[in-house]
Amino acid sequence: MTGTSSPAPPTTDPRATADPPPSETSSPAVGAPWKAAESPRPAEPRSTTEQPPRRAEQPPGAGELPSISEHSPLAAEPVIAEAPDSAGGLPAPAEAPATTPSRAVERPLPAEAYGAALAGLPGMGPARLSAVLAVASPAEAWSHAAAGGSWGDAEVVRALGARGAEVVQRWAAAAREVDVAAAWEALVASDVEVTLYGRPGYPDVLAGDVEPPAVLFHRGDPGVIAGPRVAIVGTRQCSSVGVAVAFELGRDLGAAGVVVVSGLAAGIDGAAHRGVMAARSAPPVGVVGSGLDVVYPPGQTALWRAVGRTGVLLSEAPLGARPERWRFPARNRIIAACADLVVVVESHRRGGSLHTVDEADRRGIDVMAVPGSVRNSAAAGTNDLLAEGRAPVCSADDVLVALGLGAGGRDPAADRRPPPEPADRAVLDAVGWQPATLDQLVLRTEVGLATLAPALDRLCEAGWLARRGGWYERVGGPDAA
Amino acid sequence: MLSSVGSATLLGVEGRPVRVEVHVSSGLPGFTVVGLPDTTCREARDRVRAALLSSRLTWPSARVTVNLAPPGLRKVGSGLDLPIAVGLLAASEQLPPDSVMGRAFVGELGLDGSVRPVPGALPLIDALTEPEIVVPEPCAVEAHLVGRHRVRPVGSLGALVAALAGLAEWPVPPEPAPPVPPPPGPDLSEVRGQPAARFALEVAAAGGHHLLLVGPPGAGKTMLARRLPGLLPELSPDHALEATCIHSAAGLPLPPGGLIRRPPFRAPHHGASAVSLVGGGSGTMQPGEVSLAHRGVLFLDELGEFDPTVLDSLRQPLEEGVIRVARAAAKVTYPACLLLVAAMNPCPCGEGGAPGSCRCSPAARARYARRLSGPLVDRFDMRVEVGRPEVTELLSKDGAEPTHEVATRVAAARAVATRRGVQANAQIPSWRLDDVAPMDREARRLVERTLRAGRLTGRGLGGIRRVARTVADLAGHDGPLSVPHVTTALALRAEPTFLDGRAA
Numbered sequence: 001m002t003g004t005s006s007p008a009p010p011t012t013d014p015r016a017t018a019d020p021p022p023s024e025t026s027s028p029a030v031g032a033p034w035k036a037a038e039s040p041r042p043a044e045p046r047s048t049t050e051q052p053p054r055r056a057e058q059p060p061g062a063g064e065l066p067s068i069s070e071h072s073p074l075a076a077e078p079v080i081a082e083a084p085d086s087a088g089g090l091p092a093p094a095e096a097p098a099t100t101p102s103r104a105v106e107r108p109l110p111a112e113a114y115g116a117a118l119a120g121l122p123g124m125g126p127a128r129l130s131a132v133l134a135v136a137s138p139a140e141a142w143s144h145a146a147a148g149g150s151w152g153d154a155e156v157v158r159a160l161g162a163r164g165a166e167v168v169q170r171w172a173a174a175a176r177e178v179d180v181a182a183a184w185e186a187l188v189a190s191d192v193e194v195t196l197y198g199r200p201g202y203p204d205v206l207a208g209d210v211e212p213p214a215v216l217f218h219r220g221d222p223g224v225i226a227g228p229r230v231a232i233v234g235t236r237q238c239s240s241v242g243v244a245v246a247f248e249l250g251r252d253l254g255a256a257g258v259v260v261v262s263g264l265a266a267g268i269d270g271a272a273h274r275g276v277m278a279a280r281s282a283p284p285v286g287v288v289g290s291g292l293d294v295v296y297p298p299g300q301t302a303l304w305r306a307v308g309r310t311g312v313l314l315s316e317a318p319l320g321a322r323p324e325r326w327r328f329p330a331r332n333r334i335i336a337a338c339a340d341l342v343v344v345v346e347s348h349r350r351g352g353s354l355h356t357v358d359e360a361d362r363r364g365i366d367v368m369a370v371p372g373s374v375r376n377s378a379a380a381g382t383n384d385l386l387a388e389g390r391a392p393v394c395s396a397d398d399v400l401v402a403l404g405l406g407a408g409g410r411d412p413a414a415d416r417r418p419p420p421e422p423a424d425r426a427v428l429d430a431v432g433w434q435p436a437t438l439d440q441l442v443l444r445t446e447v448g449l450a451t452l453a454p455a456l457d458r459l460c461e462a463g464w465l466a467r468r469g470g471w472y473e474r475v476g477g478p479d480a481a
Numbered sequence: 482m483l484s485s486v487g488s489a490t491l492l493g494v495e496g497r498p499v500r501v502e503v504h505v506s507s508g509l510p511g512f513t514v515v516g517l518p519d520t521t522c523r524e525a526r527d528r529v530r531a532a533l534l535s536s537r538l539t540w541p542s543a544r545v546t547v548n549l550a551p552p553g554l555r556k557v558g559s560g561l562d563l564p565i566a567v568g569l570l571a572a573s574e575q576l577p578p579d580s581v582m583g584r585a586f587v588g589e590l591g592l593d594g595s596v597r598p599v600p601g602a603l604p605l606i607d608a609l610t611e612p613e614i615v616v617p618e619p620c621a622v623e624a625h626l627v628g629r630h631r632v633r634p635v636g637s638l639g640a641l642v643a644a645l646a647g648l649a650e651w652p653v654p655p656e657p658a659p660p661v662p663p664p665p666g667p668d669l670s671e672v673r674g675q676p677a678a679r680f681a682l683e684v685a686a687a688g689g690h691h692l693l694l695v696g697p698p699g700a701g702k703t704m705l706a707r708r709l710p711g712l713l714p715e716l717s718p719d720h721a722l723e724a725t726c727i728h729s730a731a732g733l734p735l736p737p738g739g740l741i742r743r744p745p746f747r748a749p750h751h752g753a754s755a756v757s758l759v760g761g762g763s764g765t766m767q768p769g770e771v772s773l774a775h776r777g778v779l780f781l782d783e784l785g786e787f788d789p790t791v792l793d794s795l796r797q798p799l800e801e802g803v804i805r806v807a808r809a810a811a812k813v814t815y816p817a818c819l820l821l822v823a824a825m826n827p828c829p830c831g832e833g834g835a836p837g838s839c840r841c842s843p844a845a846r847a848r849y850a851r852r853l854s855g856p857l858v859d860r861f862d863m864r865v866e867v868g869r870p871e872v873t874e875l876l877s878k879d880g881a882e883p884t885h886e887v888a889t890r891v892a893a894a895r896a897v898a899t900r901r902g903v904q905a906n907a908q909i910p911s912w913r914l915d916d917v918a919p920m921d922r923e924a925r926r927l928v929e930r931t932l933r934a935g936r937l938t939g940r941g942l943g944g945i946r947r948v949a950r951t952v953a954d955l956a957g958h959d960g961p962l963s964v965p966h967v968t969t970a971l972a973l974r975a976e977p978t979f980l981d982g983r984a985a
Binding site for chain 2: 302437438439440441442443449450451452453454456457461467469470471
């Protein structure tokens with residue numbers, strides 16, 4: 001491979017800045033799990049969060065873990081790697097296409113097909129994938145990996161870590177089992193698109209990031225990641241107050257035309273996106289850790305589908321990738337990278353949301369936090385953030401002001417709801433800003449149920465009201481419409 | 482000597498005729514009862530002996546065999562005391578043999594010779610084919626309800642023997658006290674505010690739709706539910722007799738006049754066991770609360786506190802209108818055609834109705850939600866969130882609509898349902914919905930949209946159409962269902978907040 005790519009990658013490549021220094025490659029216990037190694041950065045006061053106790057599995061870049069390859073759908077059986085020995089050395093560039101499957105020769109596959117296939121190799125974390133694709137085109141990199149060729153480029157060697165040779169052998173063993181063309185067809189059939197870093201269609205926001213995902217799997221148009229964007233994150237083990245706050249933030253920010261980025265997890269993340277969906281205004285952006293066909297947590301299927309339909313669902317993981325623990329910190333960096341501002345609704349003192357905060361800090365993105373009760377352990381992390389001097393969020397207005405939108409800065413065009421009829425308007429006013437039951441509404445409007453019920457149905461349908469159980473809630477900011 | 486006397490025993494809530502054959506012969510003195518008697522029935526021997534001696538009659542010092550035919554049917558209860566005693570007297574020639582011909586006897590004997598009432602007198606008497614029947618005095622009312630027999634109420638064995646032997650006239654029962662009108666139930670005008678919940682009550686009464694009231698403590702759920710029976714029309718003579726049979730079989734006191742004319746209202750505590758709710762029991766089978774509420778209202782307060790398995794045992798009776806109890810001793814079918822009304826808090830802390838106001842942990846809420854199975858919740862075609870009434874409503878002096886006005890509308894809507902051939906709209910079978918509850922174009926579009934949005938399941942759709950039909954009937958609307966009817970039905974079918982994520 002050195003024959004083709006021995007020239008160092010262009011130093012303008014933003015990924016070069018994210019490459020970890022070689023000195024720390026051998027200290028896998030330190031650093032974000034999804035990275036090959038720790039990157040140089042100033043010591044943070046919350047360094048404890050960098051070693052969350054939950055990190056039982058080590059990242060693929062940090063060492064050899066058979067458990068990872070077991071989870072990979074592409075390495076169904078451990079294959080004894082003998083090919084690298086025979087194929088050893090450095091294949092000439094001309095040989096590389098010859099080793100690709102014959103089907104690919106018949107009908108050239110797009111580079112995205114090879115990018116997706118590479119992402120599916122065992123032990124192929126984001127750092128390794130970026131490094132590999134920086135020195136070779138996806139097709140070349142695939143054929144080289146399938147041949148078990150060694151990698152001469154310094155960045156790749158660094159990303160591969162101390163036991164790089166084994167990784168390369170596993171790649172070769174796994175790649176021999178993969179029919180790239182069939183995998184590509186499956187991808188296309190499952191309505192998942194692939195966008196490569198540096199190619200047209202790659203979201204600008206991520207292209208300028210310090211660690212952009214080399215291969216992006218998505219459902220929906222990644223072009224919606226534009227305009228004012230806020231990440232709403234938080235713990236899965238949240239209080240119901242946290243859920244309600246996240247729902248309202250998502251709903252009101254969405255109604256104000258702000259793109260809400262979140263992780264679609266249980267708890268805060270899901271609630272925020274449910275709020276966005278209730279507002280039916282700005283498109284939602286969901287970033288998930290597993291493959292786009294592996295819904296996690298399992299209860300979120302409807303939400304996943306809705307986000308993919310009305311906004312975009314992003315993942316760095318190939319189809320079939322299980323929600324392995326190391327994938328979530330990697331996902332958190334994409335959430336942070338997608339946002340102008342990160343809002344933490346509830347987080348435990350050592351919560352994974354704080355990792356998103358660290359990623360936001362690395363990128364100079366402001367972080368705000370929702371104050372919580374001192375007795376609520378799910379708010380301990382967010383209260384710590386406030387103690388550090390982060391700005392508090394008590395309502396969507398605080399976020400809008402921080403974004404520079406303010407009350408007047410809202411985009412009325414973002415409110416795509418049809419204005420209510422005058423009669424419905426009166427019903428909407430009767431609902432007010434507190435959740436109301438049917439009883440209360442009949443009393444306030446003094447019209448019969450036969451008039452009220454159709455009006456409520458119209459208002460719910462148009463997105464002015466949300467119904468939760470027997471309660472009707474008004475959707476949107478106080479000055480909307 | 483041999484004698485044969487007519488009587489009856491209970492199987493479930495139905496009476497079955499029994500022949501009591503008594504044989505008295507010379508031999509070692511003894512007394513044997515054969516023919517599958519239960520314990521109470523076997524104990525008849527000692528009661529009969531004492532009653533005979535107390536009445537100055539002779540206990541034959543001979544070998545006595547009592548056979549209860551048919552022998553395959555299990556005989557329960559003490560109602561066979563009297564026929565055994567009479568049969569014994571006839572067989573031992575203390576009574577003329579023809580005195581028991583064409584007569585049947587039901588009653589329990591006291592040791593002093595008094596004749597006491599037995600539970601289930603109404604179904605027992607209903608099973609008797611003899612033209613003349615002898616019953617305990619308190620059971621005369623029930624005997625007259627059946628109306629097919631010449632009724633001879635008796636108070637004591639001595640009086641009965643005298644009458645049978647022709648030594649005295651048949652005792653004339655004291656004139657029954659004129660029926661006291663039952664005290665009026667709680668009135669709907671006492672409910673302040675809550676117009677939607679009141680309307681839900683009216684729809685439930687008119688259409689027989691099962692109703693779930695969800696709300697915080699003090700919202701008035703129980704108050705509302707207790708006013709539901711008052712809205713229901715009087716039972717038809719057939720239904721009244723069915724309900725009376727069940728109450729009689731359970732040994733519950735009957736109203737003056739004997740016949741249960743008002744729909745029964747049963748409100749078992751949430752500690753109820755499955756057997757007490759659906760019926761059964763070891764030894765004597767008893768109808769459960771679902772059967773006692775037959776043709777009436779079963780009110781389950783604090784639904785979330787009932788044992789989940791107990792609640793799930795309600796699913797079959799709610800679906801089929803009968804409960805089949807099978808035990809080793811017998812298989813019994815109890816009728817259970819009822820209107821189920823349940824009340825519960827939205828979550829353990831009770832405040833979870835309004836979004837964001839609950840103090841429960843998600844785990845506690847999830848545990849609470851698990852207590853109610855989806856299929857059971859599905860049985861409720863109406864689920865109404867009841868909020869605490871607002872202060873101004875509580876203090877307002879304006880009288881709300883009283884029960885009798887609402888009941889008039891309910892009766893009119895029920896009359897419409899009767900013309901359709903059902904007792905209430907809730908019983909319209911699915912295959913008749915297109916015929917009975919068609920929807921206009923707008924309403925169909927609305928329902929289609931709701932189905933597509935996943936806010937309604939196919940099963941829920943049938944419920945919505947039945948409820949919408951009742952809403953239309955109450956409004957005096959005869960044509961196809963239109964948008965106001967359907968949206969009202971949808972508004973009255975809230976997805977309980979604690980079941981977030983489950984489609985209605």
